[in-house]
Amino acid sequence: MTRQHERCPSCSRRLVVSRFDATFRMPDRSERLHFGIPGRLCEHCSQLYIDPELIDVLDLGRGRCVFAIESDLVVQEQAWST
Numbered sequence: 001m002t003r004q005h006e007r008c009p010s011c012s013r014r015l016v017v018s019r020f021d022a023t024f025r026m027p028d029r030s031e032r033l034h035f036g037i038p039g040r041l042c043e044h045c046s047q048l049y050i051d052p053e054l055i056d057v058l059d060l061g062r063g064r065c066v067f068a069i070e071s072d073l074v075v076q077e078q079a080w081s082t
Helices: 052-057 073-081
Strands: 016-025 031-042 047-049 064-070
Touching (some): 031 064
Antiparallel strands (some): 016 031, 016 064
């Protein structure tokens, strides 16, 4: 990870690097749920940063993230192993 991605562009505080479950609201007011998205979160600004290429792949360019929570990786791993 490059240095520019370690800190929030707005407030310069450290970012939480993890996977997030997120809801995106589209212009037509529909919502899309995505689970386990890799990203960086500024806890101070409540801003989620996602790789622009991933946004293109998921076709979220016109959407707005309205909810994100860090994924519970332990629960995910247990679910896959059963």
